[in-house]
Amino acid sequence: MDQEIQKPVRVKKEKPQLRQSIYSLLPEEMQTWLKDNGEKPFRAGQIFDWLYIKRVTTFDEMSNLSKELRDKLAADFELSTLSTLIKQESKDGTIKFLFQLQDGYSIETVLMRHEYGNSVCVTTQVGCRIGCSFCASTLGGLKRHLLAGEIVEQVVNVQKALDEVGERVSHVVIMGIGEPFDNYDAMMSFLKVINHEKGLNIGARHITVSTSGIIPSIYKFADEQLQINFALSLHAPNQELRLRLMPIAKAYKLPDLIEAIRYYTEKTGRRVSFEYGLFGGVNDQVEHAEELARLIKGIKCHVNLIPVNYVPERDYVRTPKNDIFSFEKTLKNHGVNVTIRREHGSDIDAACGQLRAKERKQETTN
Secondary structure, three states: OOOOOOOOOOOOOOOOOOOOEHHHOOHHHHHHHHHHOOOOOOHHHHHHHHHHHOOOOOHHHOOOOOHHHHHHHHHHOEOOOOEEEEEEEOOOOOEEEEEEOOOOOEEEEEEEEEOOEEEEEOOOEEEOOOOOOOOOOOOOOEEEEOOHHHHHHHHHHHHHHHHOOOOOEEEEEEOOOOOHHHHHHHHHHHHHHHHOOOOOOOOHHHEEEEEOOOHHHHHHHHHOOOOOEEEEEOOOOOHHHHHHHOOHHHHOOHHHHHHHHHHHHHHHOOOEEEEEEEOOOOOOOHHHHHHHHHHOOOOOEEEEEEEOOOOOOOOOOOOOHHHHHHHHHHHHHOOOOEEEOOOOOOOOOOOOOHHHHHHHHHHHHO
8 A cells, every 4th residue: 555645844934033122212212111110210311321331232231220120121122133243344444244133134234434434334124125236235135124223233333343442433324235215214213313312422414314216205304304414326317227227216217206306405405415326338428427417407416426346246347437537527517516435345345235145145055
């Protein structure tokens, strides 16, 4: 009698439950938690001092809190949801961190040293669904949004690394992996925490948020009336070319996007930065610069030209220096405020998402 062959049963792995990072709370939210747990609200100030001034690594180090309160904090919150997998340091002082999250996913954070201070570029998502054709971040798609505390912890962890050399984080840019406006609420909570005087106390004008162009969120962000800097990843002077580079242009067309940008500048009185990546032979010719100048005419703005980093998984090449300077000169001749971004970390995995992509590739081949 033939034995019945049983097919192996595949057990679906459950995603680990993500515990809340204590860094996701504002002081007033911590006060509410304390009252709800039978504790005095003034303890919030002490807790924030331990977190952001003394930068402790365990709840037990919060020595002016009772053991009972420390146990309550440990039961409800994680003090660290990130662990460092890789830390790469460039000759120019740029440091790239690959952090592992609670659920095993990894994200990148970059410290860049400038004459005006130390800037941290943070990530808002695990992966990205925008699908820009030149970006390593979108390889593999979007896995999940980061929680507000996971974004805050990136800056805290970089600050802890700077503590070792007596330096501090002075600027933050939200330009890492992911689309910040696709994770709007967590991004806003992050901004409030790092800007708060009892948090990291980073001035609003030292913080920059970038988007690939989610139009409804641009209007929403304008209405927030914040002093935070705003940047748009533009990369093309017309709809056809932008659609080729950035699939998001299918949903949010360039004329509508420019109208939203005009609303932002008129509503806030603040200028916008247009991030324009230069891709060899694609969008980097004088005629493109002429078209760009016409597109943004009358907008209070600054154009940041970004010579593309080479990404092995992509086909784009770097624009020759002479073409970069010709592009810049053309914009200046039209009265456009323009600079060429200085390259950081050219001797490490510099392109956004490249270190994570390499780590993921190694995981699949091992």
